[in-house]
Amino acid sequence: MTNQLAATFRNLLQNRNYITGVGARDALEAKMIQRAGFDFVWSSGFCISASYGLPDASILSMKTFVEEALAIKEAINIPIIYDGDTGYGNAINVIYLTKILDEAGIAALCLEDKRFPKDTSLLAGGRQELLDAKEFAGKIRAAKDAQKSKDFTVIARTEALIAGMGQQEALDRAMLYTEAGADCIFIHSKSKTPDEIIQFVNAWTSPVPLVLVPTSYPDLTEDKIEELGKVKVIIYANQVLRAAIKASQEVLSEIKRSKGVKKIENTIATLDEVFDLQDIKSMKQNEKKYL
Structure with a gap:
């Protein structure tokens, strides 16, 4: 089976110093992300x-998240990384999810090693219990075995730093996940400075590339990340x-304050800008051609 956008994503990983993408909640945002020139869309469970x-707490179903991702795919022609949270269950659920995504042309699946149900990573006081590392490695193996296209990418996300388990645990888990077949390692942090992320990157000896999401540590810009090396994917989530x-x-x-829209009319998108994002021009051309 061929997954063209998965192949595009693989090609970007192999031939660019790093690539950038942005989180979307729907197709409209995804269109704007593509038009802004980013390399991929992160179909964000949080968003x-x-x-x-x-809350981003394993409340919505797999079906809901998949349907949103497929709607996004219909609207754009750049790769999508699917935020698969914990995989919605065990390795059996992951097998089903992987087949759906790969067959639909999604480029990559990201799974995280928290226990189900999860809390979003940056929530103060949230549930941050991690799954046994060997069990999570089984999910990664299941995803790799289930993919039908050779280019589909599986990203293993470790929350060891989020859970306060320290650098060695994060490194050990990440290495185990690469041994299970992970194509990239997503290392996450809730620290307000990039110090522990930089420490992890500097200690990472595997050729498997890293994924960063500089939400809580915005001082780590793309130029600084590129200098670190080893990081191939940056997500503005x-x-x-x-x-x-x-x-x-x-x-x-x-x-509400001014009892009308006169004051805000020049500060918001025009209707023509909305029509453009809706591809109204294409619709009208097809009406002339076929109706």
């Missing part, structure tokens, strides 16, 4: 959960969602 007004929330709150407050 999709937030779009339902729910939730900034678009947070920007949308902030802007929407400000617009709503102004409408």
Whole structure:
């Protein structure tokens, strides 16, 4: 089986110093991410959960997350990394998920080694219990065995630093996951400085590339990450969602305060910009051609 976008993603990994992508909650955001020139879209469990007004805590079903990812894929032509959380169960669930994603043309699947049900990683006081490392390695093996296209990428995400288990545990887990077949290692941190991430990267001796999400440590810019080497994937996981929330709150407050929309009309997207993102022009061309 051929998965063209998975092949595109593999090619980017092999031929670029690093690649960047942004988290999306829906197809509209994904279109904007593609138009902004990013390499891929992160189909974000956190952002999709937030779009339902729910915590990122294993509440929504696999079906809901997959449907959102497939809607995103229909809207863009750049690769998608699917945020698979804990895999929605054990290795058997992961096998089913992997087959669906690979057959649908999703480029990559990311799985994290927390226990189900999970809490989002950066939540203060959240549940951060990790699955036994060998059991999680079994999930990674299951995903690799289940993929049908040779280019489908499986990313193993360790939350050892998030859980406060230290550098050695993080390194040991990451190495075990690479032995299980992981194509990339996603190392996460809730530290406000990049120190522990830099320490991990410097200690990483495997040729398997690393994935970073500089949400809590924004001082680690792309130039600095590139200097570290070993990091091939950078994800800006939730900034678009947070920007949308902030802007929407400000617009709503102004409408309520001024009892109208006159003051905000020049600060928001025009209807023509919305029509453009909806591909209205293409629809009208097809109407002339076929109706």
